[in-house]
Amino acid sequence: MNSESQRRCGTCLCGENRFEVAGHIKGIGQCHCSKCRKVSGTGGNAVFLVPVPRFRWLSEDVKRKQFQLQSGWRTCRCTECGSPLPESHDGKRFWVQAGLMDEPLNTKIKTHIFCGSRADWDQEANDARHFDEMMLS
Ligand SMILES: [Zn+2]
Numbered sequence: 001m002n003s004e005s006q007r008r009c010g011t012c013l014c015g016e017n018r019f020e021v022a023g024h025i026k027g028i029g030q031c032h033c034s035k036c037r038k039v040s041g042t043g044g045n046a047v048f049l050v051p052v053p054r055f056r057w058l059s060e061d062v063k064r065k066q067f068q069l070q071s072g073w074r075t076c077r078c079t080e081c082g083s084p085l086p087e088s089h090d091g092k093r094f095w096v097q098a099g100l101m102d103e104p105l106n107t108k109i110k111t112h113i114f115c116g117s118r119a120d121w122d123q124e125a126n127d128a129r130h131f132d133e134m135m136l137s
C-alpha cells in the first residue's frame with residue numbers, strides 16, 4: 001500500500017466518535033498558546049492538517065459539542081467522554097489532534113507555534129525520569 005492510499009483511524013476516548021484520515025501526514029504542529037493549554041489541560045495541542053476530502057467521519061451519529069469564545073476561537077468535544085475532536089475552521093482543512101490517532105503516523109513534531117506564551121514548566125528537566133508505564137512507588 002503506498003502512502004497516498006493509506007488510511008489511518010482516530011477515535012475519542014470512549015470510541016463514540018471515529019474518523020479516518022487518508023494519505024500522507026506531512027508533520028505535526030504543537031501549539032503552546034494559553035487556549036490550547038486550557039482545553040488540553042497540559043502544555044498545548046499537537047495537531048496536523050488534512051484537506052477536507054481526505055477526512056471522513058466513520059461514526060454515523062457524531063456525538064460532539066462545540067464551545068466558542070466571543071472572539072470566535074472554538075473547540076469541539078465528544079459529548080460522552082470530553083475528548084477534543086477534529087473540526088474544520090475554514091471549510092478546506094480539518095485540524096486533527098494527533099493524540100486521537102490509533103496508528104503510527106510516520107511523522108514528527110515539525111512546528112511549534114505560540115512559543116512566546118509557552119508555560120514556564122513546558123520543558124523537560126535534564127534529569128527527568130522516564131518509565132515505560134506508570135511510575136513505580
Ligand atoms: Zn468520546
Ligand SMILES: [Zn+2]
Nearest residue numbers: 031032033036
Ligand atoms: Zn493554540
